[in-house]
């Protein structure tokens with residue numbers, strides 16, 4: 662599993678929807694990849710904060726989801742730039 666594959670599955674992973682092989686692959690990737698670890702933790706914090714703060718009001722608001730996705734995308738772009746010679 663690479664970073665992109667992990668990030669695509671991250672919301673399922675955080676929700677606990679992922680089981681079996683994909684779940685094991687995600688755990689394995691996080692162990693090896695500090696960048697994805699950071700992204701996962703910041704998403705988990707955001708979601709945990711929101712759930713604690715607004716329990717019972719429903720799913721994550723679109724604006725917050727959007728912000729998280731933009732964070733992931735901008736990190737992806739910057740790491741692609743950084744890997745240029």
Ligand SMILES: [Zn+2]
Nearest residue numbers: 663664694697
């Ligand atoms: Zn990664």
